[in-house]
Amino acid sequence: MSFKIEMGDTVLDSKVPDGPIDEKWTLYKQNAKLVLPANKRKYTIIIVGTGLAGSSAAATLGELGYKVKSFCIHDSARRAHSVAAQGGINAAKNYQNDGDSVWRLFYDTVKGGDFRAREANVHRLSEVSVNIIDQCAAQGVPFAREYGGTLANRSFGGAQVSRTFYARGQTGQQLLYGAYGSFSRQVHEGNVEFYNHREMLDLVVQDGKARGIITRNLVTGEIERHAGHAVLLCTGGYGTVFYLSTNAVNCNVTAAWRCHKRGAFFANPCYTQIHPTCIPQAGDFQSKLTLMSESLRNDGRVWVPKEKGDNRHPNDIPAEERDYYLERRYPAFGNLVPRDIASRAAKKACDDGYGVGPTKLAVYLDFKTAIERLGEDAVRERYGNLFDMYEEITGEDPYKVPMRIYPASHYTMGGLWVDYNLMTTIPGLHALGECNFSDHGANRLGASALMQGLSDGYFVIPYTLGNYLASHQKADELTTETDAFVEAEKSVKEGIEKLMSIGGNQTPNHYHKELGKIVWNHVGMARNEEGLRKAADEIQALRKDFWENLRVTGKEEEFNKNLEFAGRVADFLELGELMAIDAYDRKESCGGHFREEYQTEAGEALRDDEDYCYAAAWEWSGDASKPKLNKEHLTFENVKLAQRSYK
Amino acid sequence: MSSKTMKFNLKIWRQAGPNASGKLVDYVVEDVIPEMSFLEMLDVLNEQLAAKGQDPVAFDSDCREGICGTCGLVIDGVAHGPLSGTTTCGIRMRHFNAGETITIEPWRASSFPIVKDLVVDRTAFDRIIQSGGYVSFNTGSAPDANAVPVGKEAAHDSMDAATCIGCGACVAACPNASAHLFTAAKVYQFARIPQGQPERDQRVLNMVTTHDKEGFGDCSNHGECEAVCPKRISIKTIAQMRRDYLVASLRS
Numbered sequence: 016m017s018f019k020i021e022m023g024d025t026v027l028d029s030k031v032p033d034g035p036i037d038e039k040w041t042l043y044k045q046n047a048k049l050v051l052p053a054n055k056r057k058y059t060i061i062i063v064g065t066g067l068a069g070s071s072a073a074a075t076l077g078e079l080g081y082k083v084k085s086f087c088i089h090d091s092a093r094r095a096h097s098v099a100a101q102g103g104i105n106a107a108k109n110y111q112n113d114g115d116s117v118w119r120l121f122y123d124t125v126k127g128g129d130f131r132a133r134e135a136n137v138h139r140l141s142e143v144s145v146n147i148i149d150q151c152a153a154q155g156v157p158f159a160r161e162y163g164g165t166l167a168n169r170s171f172g173g174a175q176v177s178r179t180f181y182a183r184g185q186t187g188q189q190l191l192y193g194a195y196g197s198f199s200r201q202v203h204e205g206n207v208e209f210y211n212h213r214e215m216l217d218l219v220v221q222d223g224k225a226r227g228i229i230t231r232n233l234v235t236g237e238i239e240r241h242a243g244h245a246v247l248l249c250t251g252g253y254g255t256v257f258y259l260s261t262n263a264v265n266c267n268v269t270a271a272w273r274c275h276k277r278g279a280f281f282a283n284p285c286y287t288q289i290h291p292t293c294i295p296q297a298g299d300f301q302s303k304l305t306l307m308s309e310s311l312r313n314d315g316r317v318w319v320p321k322e323k324g325d326n327r328h329p330n331d332i333p334a335e336e337r338d339y340y341l342e343r344r345y346p347a348f349g350n351l352v353p354r355d356i357a358s359r360a361a362k363k364a365c366d367d368g369y370g371v372g373p374t375k376l377a378v379y380l381d382f383k384t385a386i387e388r389l390g391e392d393a394v395r396e397r398y399g400n401l402f403d404m405y406e407e408i409t410g411e412d413p414y415k416v417p418m419r420i421y422p423a424s425h426y427t428m429g430g431l432w433v434d435y436n437l438m439t440t441i442p443g444l445h446a447l448g449e450c451n452f453s454d455h456g457a458n459r460l461g462a463s464a465l466m467q468g469l470s471d472g473y474f475v476i477p478y479t480l481g482n483y484l485a486s487h488q489k490a491d492e493l494t495t496e497t498d499a500f501v502e503a504e505k506s507v508k509e510g511i512e513k514l515m516s517i518g519g520n521q522t523p524n525h526y527h528k529e530l531g532k533i534v535w536n537h538v539g540m541a542r543n544e545e546g547l548r549k550a551a552d553e554i555q556a557l558r559k560d561f562w563e564n565l566r567v568t569g570k571e572e573e574f575n576k577n578l579e580f581a582g583r584v585a586d587f588l589e590l591g592e593l594m595a596i597d598a599y600d601r602k603e604s605c606g607g608h609f610r611e612e613y614q615t616e617a618g619e620a621l622r623d624d625e626d627y628c629y630a631a632a633w634e635w636s637g638d639a640s641k642p643k644l645n646k647e648h649l650t651f652e653n654v655k656l657a658q659r660s661y662k
Numbered sequence: 663m664s665s666k667t668m669k670f671n672l673k674i675w676r677q678a679g680p681n682a683s684g685k686l687v688d689y690v691v692e693d694v695i696p697e698m699s700f701l702e703m704l705d706v707l708n709e710q711l712a713a714k715g716q717d718p719v720a721f722d723s724d725c726r727e728g729i730c731g732t733c734g735l736v737i738d739g740v741a742h743g744p745l746s747g748t749t750t751c752g753i754r755m756r757h758f759n760a761g762e763t764i765t766i767e768p769w770r771a772s773s774f775p776i777v778k779d780l781v782v783d784r785t786a787f788d789r790i791i792q793s794g795g796y797v798s799f800n801t802g803s804a805p806d807a808n809a810v811p812v813g814k815e816a817a818h819d820s821m822d823a824a825t826c827i828g829c830g831a832c833v834a835a836c837p838n839a840s841a842h843l844f845t846a847a848k849v850y851q852f853a854r855i856p857q858g859q860p861e862r863d864q865r866v867l868n869m870v871t872t873h874d875k876e877g878f879g880d881c882s883n884h885g886e887c888e889a890v891c892p893k894r895i896s897i898k899t900i901a902q903m904r905r906d907y908l909v910a911s912l913r914s
C-alpha cells in the first residue's frame with residue numbers, strides 16, 4: 016500500500032451548547048459575549064471569497080461596524096459561482112400549509128445527509144432558514160410570486176413538502192445579487208474594503224492564531240500581505256478536482272488547502288455530490304459540464320428503454336416499453352428522490368446497458384406528460400431558461416425530444432472541519448458555506464446550499480465571531496512586519512518560483528484533466544478498495560510527473576492564467592489523494608460515498624453506525640500520502656438512526 | 663457526436679497591458695469540432711500555443727454557462743458573437759463555417775481599460791452599483807417575507823431586469839459606449855416593486871451621476887445594447903430610468 020493512515024491525537028471539541036436541540040442556538044445567542052459597538056471598528060476582519068457566504072458575511076459585519084477587508088479572484092464580487100445555482104433555496108416557512116416545520120426541515124436534512132451531519136448545526140440552519148427568506152425579500156430579490164402577491168414555492172428532492180423558494184431558474188444569481196447589493200452598500204460606506212483579482216495563497220498563523228493572509232494580485236503578479244484579527248474563509252468547494260464538473264472553471268481548493276497545510280483539519284473529503292441531471296459530456300475537448308436544475312424533476316420523468324441497446328428515437332418508443340425506473344423503484348418519492356440515489360440509479364441503468372444517446376452514458380428526462388397536463392406555456396414559464404440552455408448546448412428541442420442527462424460532479428459536502436462557531440482547528444480561522452463540512456453530512460439536499468451559505472454569513476457568523484473576538488482576541492494594532500508574515504510570504508514566493516522553473520513540456524490543464532479522470536473513475540459515484548488504492552498510486556505518480564514535467568508559460572509579474580492554474584492543480588493533486596484515502600478508510604456506504612462492498616441486496620447504501628458514525632478530520636503531516644486521522648464522533652440524540660428509505 | 667473537424671483562421675487582439683499598443687495577430691486553429699464552445703476553441707488554441715512555449719491569449723471566463731458575466735468577446739464586430747440572447751461562452755462552433763476567418767477583439771470603451779489581450783477592467787460597473795444599486799436594509803430587521811405582497815406581474819417585470827449579468831456587452835455595442843442599459847436594469851428592478859420605493863429618487867440620481875462620472879457616454883436610442891444583451895433586457899428600462907431621473911431631479 017502506497018499510503019499510510021496514522022491516528023492523530025487531537026480531541027475535537029464541537030463546542031455544541033448544552034440544552035434541548037431547539038433551544039441551543041437561542042441559549043448560545045443569549046450567552047455569547049458581545050463586542051461593544053465602539054470597539055467593533057477597531058477590529059479588522061479578513062473575508063476571502065464573495066459568494067453567498069462571503070458577501071453576506073462582509074455585508075453584515077460591515078453593517079455591524081467591523082472593518083472588513085474582502086478578497087476575490089474575479090474582477091467583481093458578483094461573479095462568484097453561487098451565481099450559477101439554479102433551482103432554489105429551502106426555508107421552513109410552511110407558507111403552503113402542507114405540514115412543514117423547522118423540525119421537519121431539520122429531520123429531512125439529517126436524513127438526506129445519511130446521518131453523517133452534526134445535529135445541532137443542522138437544527139440551527141433550519142431555524143434561521145426563515146430569516147433568510149425575510150432578509151432576501153426585503154432586499155428586493157424578485158422571488159417567484161402567486162397572483163395574490165405572496166411567495167411561490169416548489170418541491171425539491173428528498174422532501175415531501177413544498178418549501179423551496181425560487182427566482183425562475185436563476186435563484187443563486189438573484190440571492191447573490193441581493194447580497195452583493197448589501198455588500199456594495201458597505202463598500203460605499205467605507206466599512207468594507209474590496210480587493211478584486213486577488214488569490215489567497217497562504218494563511219498567516221501568529222502565536223497559534225490566524226492573523227492574516229498572503230495574496231497574489233492576479234493582474235500585476237504582486238505578492239501582498241494583509242493582516243487582520245480574524246480570517247473568514249468563504250471560498251466554496253473542491254468539485255473541480257474532477258476537472259469536469261458543473262462548477263466554474265476558476266473554482267478551486269487552494270485557499271482551503273493552504274489553510275489545511277497550516278493546521279486546519281480537512282473533514283470528510285470523500286463526501287462529494289454527483290448531481291443526477293447534467294448535460295452529458297460530448298467529447299474530450301470539454302471544459303465543463305452544465306447542470307440542468309433538479310427542479311426539472313418536479314415535472315420531468317426519468318426513463319430508459321426496457322430493451323437493452325434500444326436505438327430507436329425516444330419518441331418512437333411507446334410508454335409500455337419504457338422503464339420509469341425511479342418511479343418503479345421508489346414509489347413514495349418517485350422522480351424526487353435525493354441526488355445521490357438518483358445519480359446511482361442513472362449510473363446503474365447505464366452500466367447495465369440501458370443507456371441512451373451517442374455515448375450510451377445518458378438517460379432520458381421527459382416532459383411529455385407535463386406538457387400534456389399543463390400545456391407548453393406553463394412548462395415554459397417554469398423552466399424556459401433551462402430548456403433554452405439545453406437547446407443552446409445540444410441543438411435539441413426539449414419541448415419535442417426528451418432531454419438526455421447524466422450525473423456530474425456538482426458540490427462537495429466535505430471541507431474544513433469547523434466547530435459550532437464555524438471555527439476551524441486554527442483559532443481565528445473560520446470557514447463558511449461550502450468550504451466547511453458541517454451541515455450536509457454525506458449528501459446535500461437540493462436547495463440547501465444557498466440556504467447554508469446565507470445562514471452562515473447573515474445569521475451565524477455575526478454572533479460567533481463576536482463571541483470569539485470578545486473572549487480571545489484583543490483589538491491589537493495590526494502589523495505585517497512579523498516573522499510569520501515574512502515566512503509565509505517567502506514560502507509563497509518560493510512556491511511560485513518552483514512552478515515557473517520546472518521547464519517541462521506539459522500544461523497545467525493536461526495534469527488537471529488526467530487527475531480528473533483518475534478521481535472520476537475511482538473516487539466517483541462508486542468506489543471499492545482496489546480502485547481507491549489504485550487512485551492513490553496513480554495520483555502519486557501523476558504528482559511526481561507534474562513536478563518534473565510541468566511547463567508554465569509567461570511571467571510571474573503579469574496576468575498569467577497558466578500560473579494561476581498551475582498552483583491550483585498542484586493543490587488538487589494533493590487533495591485528490593486525500594479523497595481516495597478518506598474513501599478507503601470509510602468502510603461503509605453513506606450518501607454520496609458508495610462503497611461497492613457495502614450495499615444492501617437491493618443495491619442501496621449500507622451504513623455502519625457502529626464503527627463509522629464519525630466525521631473524519633484529516634490533519635496534514637507534511638506528506639500528502641501520510642495524513643493523520645482525527646475523529647469527531649457524531650451523536651444523535653434527537654433523530655433515530657435508520658436506514659434511509661425513499662421507497 | 664460528430665467526428666468532423668474544422669480549421670479556422672483567427673485574428674486576435676493582442677495587447678500586453680493597459681498602456682501598451684495592441685494589434686491583431688493571425689493564428690490558425692485546427693482540430694475544432696462543431697460541439698465545442700467558442701471558448702473551448704480558444705482553449706485548444708492556447709494549449710497549442712503553450713505547447714510551443716508561446717504566450718497564450720489572455721481571455722477571461724468562469725461559469726461557462728452564461729450566468730456569471732465574466733466572459734465577453736467581440737466576435738466579427740458583434741459583442742458576444744453571432745447568436746442573439748447568448749453570452750460568448752454559449753456560442754458553439756457549429757455556428758461557424760469551417761475555414762472561415764474570425765476576428766476576436768475585447769470590449770472597447772474608455773471606461774473599460776484593457777488589462778491584457780481580451781481582458782478588460784469593468785470595475786466601473788461595481789462603482790455604479792455601490793452608489794445606489796440596492797435596497798438599504800440591514801441584516802436582521804426584515805419583516806416576514808409575505809408581509810409585503812408583490813404582484814405577480816411586477817415581480818415578473820422586476821425579474822426580467824434583475825437578470826442582467828453585468829457583462830458589459832451593452833457598453834461594447836453602443837456607439838457612445840453608454841452603460842445606460844446596465845444602470846437602468848438595476849433602477850428598473852427596484853422601481854417596479856414596493857421594496858424599492860423609499861430610495862427610488864436617490865437611487866436613480868446617484869447611479870446616473872456615477873455612470874456619467876465613470877466616463878460612460880449618453881444614450882441616443884440606437885438600441886444596439888438591447889440587440890446584443892445576452893439576457894435580452896429591454897430598453898424600456900432606459901425609458902423608465904429617464905422618467906425616474908427627471909421626476910427625481912424636479913423633486914430634489
